[in-house]
Amino acid sequence: MKIGILKETQKGEKRVSMSPNIAKQLIAKGFEIIVEEEAGSSSSYKNIDYVDVGVNVEKRGVVFKEAHILLKINPFDEEDLKLVDKGQVLISQLYHKSNPSLIQAIASKGATAFSLDAMPRISRAQDMDVLSSQNNLAGYKAVIRGAYEMTKIFPLMMTAAGTITPSKVLIYGVGVAGLQAIATAKRLGAVVEATDIRSETKEQAQSLGAKFISVDNEGEESEGGYAKEASEDYAKRQKEAVNKSLFQADLVITTANIPGRKAPVLITEEQVLQMKNGAVIIDLAAAQGGNCEVSKLDETILLNGVKVIGSTIAPESVSTNASELFAKNIYNFILHLTEDTNFKWDLEEEITDETLIVKDGDIRKK
Numbered sequence: 001m002k003i004g005i006l007k008e009t010q011k012g013e014k015r016v017s018m019s020p021n022i023a024k025q026l027i028a029k030g031f032e033i034i035v036e037e038e039a040g041s042s043s044s045y046k047n048i049d050y051v052d053v054g055v056n057v058e059k060r061g062v063v064f065k066e067a068h069i070l071l072k073i074n075p076f077d078e079e080d081l082k083l084v085d086k087g088q089v090l091i092s093q094l095y096h097k098s099n100p101s102l103i104q105a106i107a108s109k110g111a112t113a114f115s116l117d118a119m120p121r122i123s124r125a126q127d128m129d130v131l132s133s134q135n136n137l138a139g140y141k142a143v144i145r146g147a148y149e150m151t152k153i154f155p156l157m158m159t160a161a162g163t164i165t166p167s168k169v170l171i172y173g174v175g176v177a178g179l180q181a182i183a184t185a186k187r188l189g190a191v192v193e194a195t196d197i198r199s200e201t202k203e204q205a206q207s208l209g210a211k212f213i214s215v216d217n218e219g220e221e222s223e224g225g226y227a228k229e230a231s232e233d234y235a236k237r238q239k240e241a242v243n244k245s246l247f248q249a250d251l252v253i254t255t256a257n258i259p260g261r262k263a264p265v266l267i268t269e270e271q272v273l274q275m276k277n278g279a280v281i282i283d284l285a286a287a288q289g290g291n292c293e294v295s296k297l298d299e300t301i302l303l304n305g306v307k308v309i310g311s312t313i314a315p316e317s318v319s320t321n322a323s324e325l326f327a328k329n330i331y332n333f334i335l336h337l338t339e340d341t342n343f344k345w346d347l348e349e350e351i352t353d354e355t356l357i358v359k360d361g362d363i364r365k366k
Contacts, residue, residue: 004064006072016073075092075094103357119355143169150280182210192208193245195242276305
């Protein structure tokens, strides 16, 4: 079976779905790998790095023509689908719940498609979960970006000229990104607080040294490992509980996303106007509409002295590490789906069932 690695075309994307190291491991398992030329260049992987491990480097059209499996990180677009043939298997993050037109287009080509963002949050799938591996890096980089944008340092520092008090960091969302943000900010010496709709995250936040801002919980729990949309009453009570910390924070990082839905607004424009001068907000949910009412994707908004940065940040800015982790997720996923380099098509198995969105032109999940 031949696996084709495509160069990412989405603006700002620097990752590649397969690193030379992981490609070598797949080749050892009996797969053939072809990669589009310069696909890994923005992740510091040269064409020769792939050639040295047995990968064939080809032009884009050749990859589409010869590969049985086509791999990307971001969704396939119209230009990609023009080159897709009936029977090919597409694997990427498709965001199928919010992108029905793409799913219909793939089906019309008679292709098969797996959506990596539909991976179930179960223990067996942890090593295939691209959202977790990439969000982990996002949480780390959000703190580093915040440190760069702030006019203060994180740690307590005692000098002959006086004592510098530690910065206060507030994290919204204690998922993978939020936990890594907590850990990174604590390592840098900040005083960290965190809040989340899921009461079960309290212990995790506290284990990393963050103070958890509690809100009386009345049935607000996670759904399949993800946060679900909060009730209007809960959202109001959470806002009131967090306001004191928000208005004192030097850095705020928001990470709350709901699969297939617009990101919930956690910080209103009115709240931003009450924050301290010089504060920074890093909104990691900007691509899904933003957790901060005033944020815009890939833009920095200055409002009443508060800097609001809308970003996915993330993995793109640490593309070498991000690509290696993504590739390892792909490696585990492909081995799970195949036996002796052929697909098993076990539709009764949860991971296969949840991620297989289109099968030979038939839409299975909407």
